[in-house]
Amino acid sequence: MHRCSPSRARRWATRTRTCSLPRRGRRPAGRAGALLAARVTSQRAVEEAEGELAVAEAEVEAARARVRAYGIDPATPVEAGRVVLASPIRGSVVTRSAHIGQWIExxxxxxxxxxxxxxWLLGAIFERDLRHxxxxxxxxxxxxxxPGERFSGEVAHVGQTLAHGDRTAALRVVLANPGHRLRPGMFATARLEAPAAGPQVLAVPAAAVQELDERHFVFVPAGEGVFDVRSVRLGTREADWVEVIEGLAAGEQVVASGGLLLRGQLLRSTLGEEEGEE
Structure with missing residues (x-):
């Protein structure tokens, strides 16, 4: 890419001017050395010429440093203040917002x-899934x-804060793109590899758990059309399942479908008993 600006042109002019200083300084130093060898000049004159040469070379290095600060290779040939800028990374040009002859700032x-x-795949993960x-x-x-294709990636970052609206945290996944088939801006879904299995726990479908007066309970079949009401203490919830810490034993069945209907019957019978006592 070619670019020309006043500031760069000034830096390039300084570089061009200072690059000629050592050449001009070497000639007097060379002549002084020859004259000293022929006993025509003094040692002091030779030292002064060599000092001027050293100053000129220092100015050249300073000019090269200023040019490098603009991202320009000092070895680039001079072309009327125009320089070639190389991208600091290898890749593909995906956006061009300037054209030949356009003035840029x-x-x-x-x-x-x-x-x-x-x-990078930038996504969001729900609060309930953050622990995984x-x-x-x-x-x-x-x-x-x-559709139908899957790509492998690795989680590089999990956000430390949650969005107030949907209660999600930012997630960044890095993935290889052989053949450049994936393109920036595509919509994608990431499924994370499950962590190593922990100790087994007792869990029931979340739909089986009912709540009444801030107490959780489930219905356990006790015969044909008969159900026991079992109070339970719950643990963590995972998707559509909830851990039961206390109140059930492994292998016991619970009512997962129709629990709301049984809950309604339980409420009616409870109210009837209270009215009968009165």
């Missing part, structure tokens, strides 16, 4: 270069534009 974005060999997400975890990616 410092800070203007001229080109956007993206390394498509490796992409961690950096370094494997992820399986599905892209809407490529």
């Amino acid at each position: 410092p800070g203007d974005a001229v080109l956007e270069v993206v390394d498509l060999d490796e992409l 997400a961690r950096a370094g975890q494997r992820a399986e990616i599905e892209v809407r534009a490529l």
Whole structure:
């Protein structure tokens, strides 16, 4: 890319001017050395010429440093203040906002270069799933534009704060992009690899748990059309399942469908008993 600006042109002019100083300084120093050898000049004159040469070389190095600060290689051939700028990364140009002859100002974005060999998937994870997400975890990616295909990635970052609206945390997954089939802006879904299995727990469908007067209970079949009401103490919830810490034994059956109907019958019978006591 070619770019020309007043500030760069001034820096380039300084570089061009100072690069000629050592050449001019070497000639007097060389002549002084020859004259000293022929006993025509003094040692002091030779030292002064060598000192001027050293100053000129220092000015050249300073000019090169100023040019490098602009991202320009000092070895670039001079072409009327025009220089070639190389991208600091290898990749593909995905956006060009300038054209030949257009005037640009410092800070203007001229080109956007993206390394498509490796992409980031930026997503969100719900609060209830945060305990299962961690950096370094494997992820399986599905892209809407490529149905039926799956890509492998790795979780690079899990956000430390939650969005106030949907209660989600930011998630970043890094994935390789061989053949550049994936493109920035595509919609995708990530499925995280399940962590190592922990100790087994007793769990029931969340639909089986009823609540009354801030107490949780389930209905346990006790015969044909007969159900026991069992109070339970709950633990963590995972998707559509909830852990039962106390109140049930492994292998016992619970009513998962129709629990609301049984709850209504329980309320009516409870109210009837209270009215009978009165």
